[in-house]
Amino acid sequence: xxxxRALPLVPVIxxxxxxxxxxxxxxxxxxxxxxxxxxxxxxxxxxxxxxxxGMVSLxxxxxxxxxxxxxxxxxxxxxxTPWFGIPVALLVAVVLALVIGYPCFRFRxxxxxFALVTLAxxxxxxxxxxxxxxxxxxxxxxxxxxxxxxxxxxxxQFGERETFFYLxxxxxxxxxxxxxVVDRSMLRYALEAAFDDEDAAASIGVNxxxxxxxxxxxxxxxxxxxxxxxxxxxxxxxxxxxxxxxxSLQIVFxxxxxxxxxxxxxxxxxxITLLLAxxxxxxxxxxxxxxxxxIYGLLLVLFIIYMPxxxxxxxxxxxxxxxxxxxPQPAPRSAPAR
Amino acid sequence: MFDIFLLxxxxxxxxxxxxxxxxxxGLNLVFGVxxxxxxxxxxxxxxxxxxxxxxxxxxxxxxxxxxxxAIALVSACGVALHQLVIRPVLGTxxxxxxxxxxxxxxxxxxxxxxxFGVEFRNLGLRMPIVEFGEMFFxxxxxxxxxxxxxxxxxxxxFLTRTYLGTAIRAISQDREIxxxxxxxxxxxxxTTSAIxxxxxxxxxxxxxxxxxxxxxIGLSFGPITFMICVLGGxxxxxxxxxxxxxxxxxxxxxxxxxxxxxxxVLAFAFFIVMMFIRPQGxxxx
Numbered sequence: 001x002x003x004x005r006a007l008p009l010v011p012v013i014x015x016x017x018x019x020x021x022x023x024x025x026x027x028x029x030x031x032x033x034x035x036x037x038x039x040x041x042x043x044x045x046x047x048x049x050x051x052x053x054g055m056v057s058l059x060x061x062x063x064x065x066x067x068x069x070x071x072x073x074x075x076x077x078x079x080x081t082p083w084f085g086i087p088v089a090l091l092v093a094v095v096l097a098l099v100i101g102y103p104c105f106r107f108r109x110x111x112x113x114f115a116l117v118t119l120a121x122x123x124x125x126x127x128x129x130x131x132x133x134x135x136x137x138x139x140x141x142x143x144x145x146x147x148x149x150x151x152x153x154x155x156x157q158f159g160e161r162e163t164f165f166y167l168x169x170x171x172x173x174x175x176x177x178x179x180x181v182v183d184r185s186m187l188r189y190a191l192e193a194a195f196d197d198e199d200a201a202a203s204i205g206v207n208x209x210x211x212x213x214x215x216x217x218x219x220x221x222x223x224x225x226x227x228x229x230x231x232x233x234x235x236x237x238x239x240x241x242x243x244x245x246x247x248s249l250q251i252v253f254x255x256x257x258x259x260x261x262x263x264x265x266x267x268x269x270x271x272i273t274l275l276l277a278x279x280x281x282x283x284x285x286x287x288x289x290x291x292x293x294x295i296y297g298l299l300l301v302l303f304i305i306y307m308p309x310x311x312x313x314x315x316x317x318x319x320x321x322x323x324x325x326x327x328p329q330p331a332p333r334s335a336p337a338r
Numbered sequence: 339m340f341d342i343f344l345l346x347x348x349x350x351x352x353x354x355x356x357x358x359x360x361x362x363x364g365l366n367l368v369f370g371v372x373x374x375x376x377x378x379x380x381x382x383x384x385x386x387x388x389x390x391x392x393x394x395x396x397x398x399x400x401x402x403x404x405x406x407x408a409i410a411l412v413s414a415c416g417v418a419l420h421q422l423v424i425r426p427v428l429g430t431x432x433x434x435x436x437x438x439x440x441x442x443x444x445x446x447x448x449x450x451x452x453x454f455g456v457e458f459r460n461l462g463l464r465m466p467i468v469e470f471g472e473m474f475f476x477x478x479x480x481x482x483x484x485x486x487x488x489x490x491x492x493x494x495x496f497l498t499r500t501y502l503g504t505a506i507r508a509i510s511q512d513r514e515i516x517x518x519x520x521x522x523x524x525x526x527x528x529t530t531s532a533i534x535x536x537x538x539x540x541x542x543x544x545x546x547x548x549x550x551x552x553x554x555i556g557l558s559f560g561p562i563t564f565m566i567c568v569l570g571g572x573x574x575x576x577x578x579x580x581x582x583x584x585x586x587x588x589x590x591x592x593x594x595x596x597x598x599x600x601x602x603v604l605a606f607a608f609f610i611v612m613m614f615i616r617p618q619g620x621x622x623x
């Protein structure tokens with residue numbers, strides 16, 4: 001069928017369309033929105049890499065904060081380029097994930113106990129950032145030292161939005177690619193088995209602790225990378241916006257709204273949350289605070305009750321029903337084989 | 339060497355423990371009976387604080403009336419939360435129940451911003467400072483401590499001495515059998531939600547006396563409340579009560595030697611370590 005043959009082209013066309021966006025002359029504001037969607041889409045994807053296996057972390061703000069603050073602190077105080085600072089930040093995030101993850105998985109802390117341990121972790125990182133106020137500026141946040149002219153490859157700062165857009169696009173695509181690699185790996189089957197029944201999974205030879213550690217360190221490193229990218233783009237970070245319970249919950253809920261079991265679900269979540277906030281801000285103006293959050297909160301409750309698979313999951317299910325009899329795939333957008 | 343300031347910090351920690359214990363009480367009850375964690379519990383407390391502020395400052399109602407109204411309103415909120423949000427997801431995976439109340443958290447926080455703005459509001463009351471020896475204690479904290487003790491006692495009497503209380507304890511022990519024994523679980527759940535909400539209202543009235551209310555106040559009290567409940571063994575009220583004092587000492591004494599944030603960091607780190615050593619809680623049955 002020509003329709004089936006044309007299907008693998010969809011992602012290629014999609015990416016090409018996205019890549020040509022800066023040439024269409026949309027203003028800086030819309031490009032800014034798009035970059036934000038890509039950065040947050042990547043961060044949400046990082047969370048869902050592990051969240052989809054029932055490991056609901058309410059503390060990913062910890063890794064986001066580590067990524068943003070370690071990179072920025074190294075750059076501001078020692079002048080170490082983010083090209084080295086980001087790997088250091090990723091290393092710190094991985095070590096943090098191992099230190100917390102190993103006992104968690106070894107002692108089988110799952111479900112809401114796992115959620116609460118990670119919640120505590122997120123708070124520990126946020127409060128540490130606030131407490132180290134001589135270096136981090138505390139609750140006031142800190143500015144990433146700018147370079148003259150605004151653009152420097154060495155400092156990984158790009159004054160022109162277009163350049164940063166391509167960087168964010170690349171990172172976002174990388175995130176989707178990792179998602180897909182995990183989706184097709186044995187690790188996925190091991191983790192799904194462990195989620196259903198840890199004892200049964202262990203009895204057939206799955207090393208549950210190691211599998212969970214692998215996926216959580218991957219997720220932590222990706223999230224820290226997202227945090228560093230966010231810092232490089234905004235050039236200003238603040239403990240509330242990159243760490244702590246607020247941002248951690250925001251990550252979880254955007255993914256739930258978008259759908260955590262499909263590849264593009266987290267990105268859909270980023271689109272929904274940002275568009276909702278922005279369009280309401282444009283409609284009702286700056287003076288009314290909290291309207292977007294009120295609607296967002298209501299939507300979340302409705303989503304979890306009536307559509308727990310999220311918008312992305314719902315769309316995929318509808319698509320599958322429409323193509324009844326088609327091969328059962330985790331996501332319908334079969335990207336061309338690597 | 340005897341350090342009077344350290345003693346002051348310790349006693350202040352005990353008083354803070356009373357507030358935290360009161361906060362944890364309602365959450366613990368709800369968890370023990372319905373087996374659902376209200377992530378938005380601290381936001382219910384915030385609703386109570388705003389109610390008191392609104393009635394007291396705007397309408398000039400006497401403080402006791404405002405407090406009574408707030409307790410009733412938060413109690414009603416608890417019932418509404420159970421009916422509208424928890425009941426539809428009772429049969430789904432536990433993590434969904436936790437997350438759905440997280441949605442309520444966002445809703446309440448944003449709705450408070452919408453209604454009252456982001457400013458810090460206070461009742462404008464001057465609470466007396468109690469001097470003892472060379473140490474100073476806030477009267478509001480002593481009041482909170484006393485109320486927490488009274489609240490625990492009242493709840494304990496209710497749970498052990500009344501028919502309804504016995505039914506609540508029974509259903510938390512065996513969810514399947516009790517309906518067969520003629521207990522209506524729906525009624526028990528609603529009653530529990532009402533009491534849990536009422537406890538949040540009581541906590542709100544005591545917090546309103548010593549803290550400013552703002553939309554993000556739930557985020558500053560919420561995490562510590564969950565940690566206390568988990569540390570004490572979720573659903574174990576006596577354990578939660580003791581855990582509250584342990585936590586309060588970390589915050590107060592840790593804050594005395596270092597900064598207040600480090601006190602919290604120590605408390606949370608202690609929680610994480612304890613989870614690894616005794617995942618079922620310090621005082622699990």
